[in-house]
Amino acid sequence: MAIHLLSKSLINKIAAGEVIERPSSVVKELMENAVDAGATRIDVAVGQGGLEMIRVVDNGCGIAGGELPLAVASHATSKLANEDDLFHVGTLGFRGEALASIAEVSRLVLRSRTAEKAGGAELEIVGGKAGEVTPCGCPVGTAVEVYNLFFNTPVRRKFLRTTQTEFGHVAEAFTRIALATPQVHFTLRHNDKQVFELAAADGPLERITRFFGRDLADALIWIEGTDGEIKLSGYVAHPSQSRSHNRMQYFFLNGRYIRDRSLQHALGEAYRGLLLTGRYPIAFLTLDIPPEMVDVNVHPTKLEVRFQDSPRLYSQLLSTLRSKFLTTDLSTRAQTSGGEDPSGGHDAARAQQMRQELVDWAKGKVAGWDAAQNAGAEAAAGTALFGESDTGERKPLGFYSLDPVCEAGIRTLPEQHAGSPIAPERISSGVPVSEEFSKHASVTALQIHNRYLVTESDEGVMVIDQHALHERILYEQLRHRLNANAMETQNLLVPEPVDLSAPEAAAALENRDLLARLGMKIEPFGGDTVLVVGYPAMLANINPVELLRELLDRLMSPGRQPERRDLLDELLHTIACKAAIKAGDRLKPEEIAALLEQRHLVDDAHHCPHGRPAALVFTREELDRQFKRM
Ligand code: ADP
Ligand code: MG
Numbered sequence: 001m002a003i004h005l006l007s008k009s010l011i012n013k014i015a016a017g018e019v020i021e022r023p024s025s026v027v028k029e030l031m032e033n034a035v036d037a038g039a040t041r042i043d044v045a046v047g048q049g050g051l052e053m054i055r056v057v058d059n060g061c062g063i064a065g066g067e068l069p070l071a072v073a074s075h076a077t078s079k080l081a082n083e084d085d086l087f088h089v090g091t092l093g094f095r096g097e098a099l100a101s102i103a104e105v106s107r108l109v110l111r112s113r114t115a116e117k118a119g120g121a122e123l124e125i126v127g128g129k130a131g132e133v134t135p136c137g138c139p140v141g142t143a144v145e146v147y148n149l150f151f152n153t154p155v156r157r158k159f160l161r162t163t164q165t166e167f168g169h170v171a172e173a174f175t176r177i178a179l180a181t182p183q184v185h186f187t188l189r190h191n192d193k194q195v196f197e198l199a200a201a202d203g204p205l206e207r208i209t210r211f212f213g214r215d216l217a218d219a220l221i222w223i224e225g226t227d228g229e230i231k232l233s234g235y236v237a238h239p240s241q242s243r244s245h246n247r248m249q250y251f252f253l254n255g256r257y258i259r260d261r262s263l264q265h266a267l268g269e270a271y272r273g274l275l276l277t278g279r280y281p282i283a284f285l286t287l288d289i290p291p292e293m294v295d296v297n298v299h300p301t302k303l304e305v306r307f308q309d310s311p312r313l314y315s316q317l318l319s320t321l322r323s324k325f326l327t328t329d330l331s332t333r334a335q336t337s338g339g340e341d342p343s344g345g346h347d348a349a350r351a352q353q354m355r356q357e358l359v360d361w362a363k364g365k366v367a368g369w370d371a372a373q374n375a376g377a378e379a380a381a382g383t384a385l386f387g388e389s390d391t392g393e394r395k396p397l398g399f400y401s402l403d404p405v406c407e408a409g410i411r412t413l414p415e416q417h418a419g420s421p422i423a424p425e426r427i428s429s430g431v432p433v434s435e436e437f438s439k440h441a442s443v444t445a446l447q448i449h450n451r452y453l454v455t456e457s458d459e460g461v462m463v464i465d466q467h468a469l470h471e472r473i474l475y476e477q478l479r480h481r482l483n484a485n486a487m488e489t490q491n492l493l494v495p496e497p498v499d500l501s502a503p504e505a506a507a508a509l510e511n512r513d514l515l516a517r518l519g520m521k522i523e524p525f526g527g528d529t530v531l532v533v534g535y536p537a538m539l540a541n542i543n544p545v546e547l548l549r550e551l552l553d554r555l556m557s558p559g560r561q562p563e564r565r566d567l568l569d570e571l572l573h574t575i576a577c578k579a580a581i582k583a584g585d586r587l588k589p590e591e592i593a594a595l596l597e598q599r600h601l602v603d604d605a606h607h608c609p610h611g612r613p614a615a616l617v618f619t620r621e622e623l624d625r626q627f628k629r630m
Helices: 008-019 023-036 065-071 083-087 098-104 154-159 163-180 205-212 214-218 261-270 310-326 331-336 344-362 375-380 404-409 435-440 466-483 502-510 512-517 544-556 564-579 589-599 620-626
Strands: 041-047 053-058 107-113 120-126 134-136 141-147 185-190 193-198 220-227 230-237 249-253 256-258 283-288 446-448 452-456 460-465 489-499 521-524 529-536 615-619
Touching (some): 023 041, 023 098, 065 107, 065 120, 098 107, 163 185, 163 193, 163 205, 163 249, 163 256, 193 205, 205 214, 214 220, 220 310, 230 310, 261 310, 452 466, 460 466, 460 589, 460 620, 466 589, 489 521, 502 512, 512 564, 615 620
Antiparallel strands (some): 041 053, 107 141, 120 134, 185 193, 249 256, 446 452, 460 615, 489 529, 521 529
16 A cells, blocks of 8 residues: 555544543643633633633633634644643643644634733634634633534444543543632533533642532641652542542642552552542642653653652652651541541551450450350350360460371361351341340351351361352342342431532433432432432441542543443442451351351352452362371
8 A cells, every 4th residue: 555644634533533522621731721721710610611712711811812813733733842841841831732633533623812902813624624814802711612523433433431530531631720820710500501610729628528519528638748959749538538530639730630550559548547448539639840850742632751860759758648648647537437437547447446455365364255155255255266265264275286186176166056047137127136046056167367267167167258158149139139130228317418520420320220229319419419318228337428439430431331231230239348358357156157058149259249268168088188198
């Protein structure tokens, strides 16, 4: 095939493919141009999630009428004068291709006026074809309107999602820029409804509150640290506020929102031990760095940048956070805000409790529940299995004490209890165990480290991951109910309002029917607040608001399966995981018994729904071999 140069139009379409992915990309580029123009007020309006119309109006410096055709030409910019400028970029834009790209795949109307002129000028471009510049009346500044995005690239248009989803992305783009530039007054409208009006402010706190709610804003901790010319400042959230994804980690570099793996990692490191696994910290952090110390020209949408000295930033972030955390009492808040908190504070409390138990044990008392009456209790407390001799005198723990006498003391675990088919409620749905059942319960496994159950199986010894097994059981139960269309909803006496971010609210309402099928009932409540009216009835002790947030995280995760069935399945996994007993939960003997009993109900008790093993078996032959019996 002969080689030939691409047409200008094709070049622009290719560039548009890189820079303009969806309506939110247009909003981002236009807002950035407005910020670069020195605007103090920027009004954004979109129709139908931006699919139909996007308008960004600013009161910045404006463009001279004669320059309008240049503004929409590719590789035309006022922001770089020479090559050297590329290495200290002080503006958000500099590639000179945004307007050209947008104009190539839409109908774009550009109106602008500079302060020196009495009137403005207007230019319309349809699918890359520019009309004539005509005079028009308009205030100083620039207004860009974009209609029918991707009308001439049907493939791209096919990739777009519903209005609500696209608006969610638009709101996120708006959020990022509004957080990065608090000194500018912003408004956002969707289909003639005002979504945000944000007055100019000194810092981002007010905006964080508006975007993410008072609960989060109240949990923020101010941090600050300077290393040479590098200044780091902003807010991080107390561990009581965390998310199951890292999208609430906002990093701003010289006024630009960026994603950076290394910084995210440093953040995660700083919270190590303060958050449960799978939870991510929340942060709004600003880095001020001399422009020559960073290369912003590595990514078409400039979302990623290259730092000259990334390791230095990493350790600056880590050490600033660590020293702040060391001087901040992170546990108090979580304890006062209720024991259910799955946060660092909670962990600290648990650690304290464990320490106390150890002390009690050392003093000869068995902590916790009535060990004396219950055969399995002592075992579950981790003290009886190896240590107790016939005389009841305690022997030191550990394998060194495994002499024949002691070995004889290892009791055979009782036969699987075949009694009551009714499981203790916490295991099946979360309400306290019934008295009746407790009496008949017999422990059939030993709980160790409050996370594994050790029991005898036909083949040998089985070690069960309590969380993984319970998750599997719940998942199977939920799936059966869902397939039978029998997922019941427990209505809340008082519906609970939940403040969400705009994208979350959009995702929630868009997936309302889907959530209802899962037993989760919500209703719009105005703005970005939704009402939780009901939750899956089988999950009695779950926090409905937390469950909703968790489901939304799942619904919004970028890599999610578009297939409806897969999505439902994923959501079931999420619910099961959330509702299942956790590693670290001390189980009552009857709870252990119920868990083991239900093990036989599930199709695949050996794996949790995530595919991790739920149980490991050490065969008798293996044990015999290891102990050199054969
Ligand atoms: P870049 O921002 O990378 O320079 P764009 O295609 O986004 O490229 O814009 C091209 C040029 O048009 C800018 O360099 C700027 O001079 C001018 N321009 C675009 N938007 C505005 C605006 N809102 N106000 C003033 N000038 C603008
Ligand atoms: Mg630009």
